Amino acid sequence: MAGEGSSKKETVNPKAIIHQRFGDKARYNIEEVQDNSSNGCPGLVIPQKGPCLYRCNLELPEFSIVSDVFKRKKDAMQSAAEKALEKLSDPPVEDASDQLVSRLSYLFSNEFYSICHPLSGHIRAALQRAGSLNGFVPISVMPIFDSKISNLCKSIKPETDSKPLEVMSIIRDASTRLSEPVLVSNEFMSLKRTTPYPPEVLESIEVDFDQKTYVNVLRIPYLVEKVVEPLTLDVSANTYYMDAIARELGAADASMVSLSRCIGKSSSETRLYSHAPNSYKWNKEDFEDKSYLNARASYLSGQDVYGDAILATIGYLWKSCDLFLEDVYPRTYYRLLMNKVPTGIYKLSREAVLAAELPPKFGTRSNWRGLFPRDILCTFCRQHRLPEPVFSLIVTKDAPEETSRCEVKIFSKSQNLILHCYPRESFKKQSDAIQNACSRILSLLNDYFKKLNMPREGLTLTPCRNGLDLDFYPEHISKELNLFSLVCKNLLAIDDDTKQSNGVDDIPSYNIQGPDSEVFASNGCIVCVCYSAFLVNEGEKELLEKNDEFEFELGTEAVIPELEVVVGQMGVGQSARFKAKLPSLELIFAANGDPARVSSLLSSRGCSLEYSTTLLRVTEPLEDRMEKALFSPSLSKQRVNYAVQHIKESGATFLVDFGCGSGSLLDSLLDYPTSLESIIGVDISVKALARAAKTLHSKLSTNSTNPVQSSRLKSALLLDGSITTFDSRLYDCDIGTCLEVIEHMPEDQATQFGNVVLSSFCPKILIVSTPNYEYNVILQKSTTQTQEDDEDKNSAKPCKFRNFDHKFEWTREQFQVWASDLAGKHNYSVGFSGVGGAEGVEPGFASQIAVFKRGFELTEGGDLAVVPYDVVWDWRSTDE
Structure with a gap:
């Protein structure tokens, strides 16, 4: 019998009545409303502070209705439904409790038994149960496998969505009202049809007792x-x-x-x-x-x-x-875990658990591999039962060209703001604005997941701001997220003390095999490799992961550091083996489907991860393809020749390369006879410096490999640091170079670099090159256009930047104003030239160059104790 008061019918909410009447034909459109009541200026929109307001437009087959404004979306939807009911002249539909009784009656009918339905399968299986349980169907399976029952229970009592015991109680009480008796077992919380099914129905059950599954x-x-x-x-x-x-x-x-x-x-x-x-x-x-x-x-x-x-x-x-x-298998479990964190979602989309890494920033369609940032963010929200992210595009039309910024908001189930990203950077394409905003959010979420592995006292849950463009309120995230620290202790954990940051010693040892094809990859190239990852222990091997064709852009941190370093030294067709740091157990089990074998190897000491890889092909960056299509020798080679000529003319013995990257300029300089005795390269990318160290070390370690420079060069140093920060080891160099670097930093930082280098480092000569934006129209016409380019070829929009990572590209006038202001401010003279193209011929040089010359003598040696840069690699000649 039902408990006391169980016959009292619950009030059905308006939205549930509308659903019962119209089903999917009722469409609710939520609109975010800005509260501009305090705005006295027509046309001026003042961003609302505090919770958002919402209005709902309910579309029915016969008419549509608009709700009042509410703080919660669900209230706006209920208001619209209530207004719609008032407008409808027909009486309300059947009560949800009565519908539930009707549904249960149908489920135990002969008709339902004969159809293929998830719940009818349970009913047929229940008839095979032995003893007193024969025919009893557990109430717990009914709302799980029949959506109509689940929705009706929610209509009767909305809060039951998270309370399965109350759902079972509602179903049990409804079953007592069935016209055809159904036996209710309070002891087993099950239901059973009391009248037997017809013989023809029972005969349809064919059971092979000998077959085991x-x-x-x-x-x-x-x-x-x-x-x-x-x-x-x-x-x-x-x-x-x-x-x-x-x-x-x-x-x-x-x-x-x-x-x-x-x-x-x-x-x-x-x-x-x-x-x-x-x-x-x-x-x-x-x-x-x-x-x-x-x-x-x-x-x-x-x-x-x-x-x-x-x-x-x-x-x-x-x-x-x-x-x-x-x-x-355990592999299934660990992959389910991985699919709930941004990095894991990306790894699984690349089908490269042990090789791929979520890139720290978004490029363009030509170089991003795997799920795009927006797709990853939406997947993350779905996995954590959060509403879909809200994207708002802000289009600016008063600039020389139309640009877009994208704001992103993520809310909790109760519409509390979890995250608000409002980047200031604008993009010519709306899709780029959206993807870059999502990429920034993914980086924050990754950092937050890593913090969850910290001790509780080290985890700050107060609102934080990242770079003045992102607000984060982690206390509003679903409580399940806080279980991450107990579940995935090593899935995203990174020990900063063990990162690859100590130069040559941290570069994996490897042996490159195969003939030298002279086709190498550099930063920005799209490389395609095949690789296999093995778990190795005392000669025993277990294959963890294999990929026959795996593409990534070199230099974007889209793969593990060891793979990026090794591939950067290989030529097409060559192969290499190398060892890498053992990843977390979660990643190992997610990659491999044989847990017993893996566990056996891991239980012994000395277990390591070994990769074998072959470089299949290399696709050069668009910028390089554009330059090679027009220039011979290449534009980069012409820049090196320009620098060498100035070194020879100046008799310089001490050179500093500001923003040396992977050392392409320093490496090339070693092939020329110059007066250089000491060279220093500085960059903020430790991974790029590690590649530079490997290249320079191999060239300088044996005199016979480079007889041109080996007899004169005495020292080479690579430093990790920002070129906008002073380090006394770079003070008063004979010549400084900064080739194609400043365009990779914001314009204000480029000016900061100019001020620091001329006022503090004080080189005798400084050579700065940067792309000439006016030349882009010629470069881009020289290459095969993509479909995206074809769509825009008849438009009057300005040319694209040569590289997605460029923050700006200056015209000749802009560059000369920048350089002249710096020279006048710091008592330097400056002259302008370039490479690629001809002087006096429009639109000028492809790479424009400014040469600063110091107009004063240094009277003091400067503060020699200022050494903030970290040494990544230090080479000394054996003669020294």
Whole structure:
């Protein structure tokens, strides 16, 4: 019998009534409303501070209605539904409680038994249960496998969405009102049709008692220190698979098993099964003791799971009456975990768990591989049951050209603001503005996940601001996110002390094999490699991951550092083997499907990760392709020749390359006879400096390899630091070079560099080159246009920058104004020239160059104690 007061009908909310009447034909369109009540200037929009306001437009087949303005979206939707009901002249539809009774009656009818439906599969399987359980269907499966029952229960009591025990109670009470008797078992929380099915229905069940069916599943213990354990379940046709799961969980029968929503793809039957409390026998509060909370299962499902859990892919589908099942391995579990963090989502999209890394910034379609930042961000929100991100484009038309910025907001389920990104950087393409904003958010989320692995006292949850363009309120994120620190201790953890930052010693040792094709990759090139990753221990090997064609852009940190360093030294067709730092166990198990073998190797000491890779092909960056199409020798070679000529004429012995990158200029200089005795390169990219160290070291370590420079050069030094910060080791050099560097920094930082280098470093000569923006029209016409270019070829829009990473590109006038102002301010003279093109011929040189010459003698040696740069590589001649 139903409990006291159970016959009292709950009030059905207006939105539920509209849904019952119109179904999917009722469309709710939410509009964000700006509160400009304090704005007295027509046409001027003042950004609203505080919570957003919302208005809802409800479209019905017969008419549409607009709600009042509310702080919450759900209130606006209910208001629109209420107004629509007032306008409708027909009486309300049938009460949800009555509909639930009708639905249950249909589920136990002969007609429903004969169709292929997930719930009818459970009913047929229940008829194979032995003893007193024969025919009983667990109430817990009904709202899971029949969406109509689930929606009706929510209409009756909306808060039941997160309370499965109350859903079961609603269904049990509704079953007592059925006209055709259904037996309700309070002990087992199950339902059974009291009248037998017709013989022809029962005869349709054909069971082969000799055929055995097994499926691999995982046990996820609630104690985090216990490992995830593979199991095998017997789910033969003469058994009910829910009973097999119940036995593994120590439950009395299937009715005591709680099911989660689908995990991963919504079309999947991958679910978590756990021991459910029985509200009629147990004290729910006693059972749900936090000490029994299963952090791993709760994090995966987004629901509170207590006690041990079973992760399985098994169930009945719509189009087949047979039981669907797939094996679940530890690899499945760890990939499900990875798919909930931004870096993991990117790795899985590249199908390169052990090789790929989420790039720190977005480029363009030509160089970004894998899911785009926006797709990754949307996937992240879906995985954490958050609303879709809200994108707002701000278009500026008063500039020389139309540009766009993108603001992004992420809200919690209760519409609390979690994150607001409002970057100031503008883009000519709206898609680039969106992708760059999403990339910035992903970087923040990655940093936040890493902090979750810190001790609680080191984790700050107060609002933070990153670069004045992003506000973050992590306390509003779903509580499941806070379980990450217990579940994925090593998935994103990075030990700053073990990063590759110590130069040559941290470069992986490798042996390049194969003939030298003289086709090498440089930063910006798209390289394609094949690779295999092995777990190695005392001669034993286990393949973890293999990829026959894997593309990435060199220099964008889109792969592990070791792979990027090695590929940067290889020629097309060459192969190499190298060892890398052992990754986290989560990543190893996510890549490999044989946990027993991997665990055996990992249990022994001395285990390491070994890669073998072959460089298949190299595609040069667009900038290089443009330059090579017009210039011979290449523009970069012409810049080196220009610098060498000035070195020879000046008799310089001490050179500093500001922004040396991977050392292409320094490497090229060693091939010319000059007076140089000491060279220093400085850059902010440790990875680029590591590549430069490897190249220079191999060239300088043996005199016979470079007889031109080996007899004169005495020292070479690579330093990690910002060229806008003074370091006394670079003071008073004979000549400084800064070739194609300043355009990679914001314009104000380029001016800051000019001020610092001329006032503090004080080189005798400084050579600065940068692209001439006016020349781009010639360069871009010289290369094959992409489809994107073809769409814009008839437009009057200005040319694109030569490289996606360029923050600006100056015209000749802009560059000369910048250089002349600096020279006059710091007592330098400046002359202008260039390479690529001819002087006096429009539109000038492809690379414009300014040569600064010091107009004063230094009287003091400067502060020699200022050495903020870190030494990455230090080479001394054996003669020294």
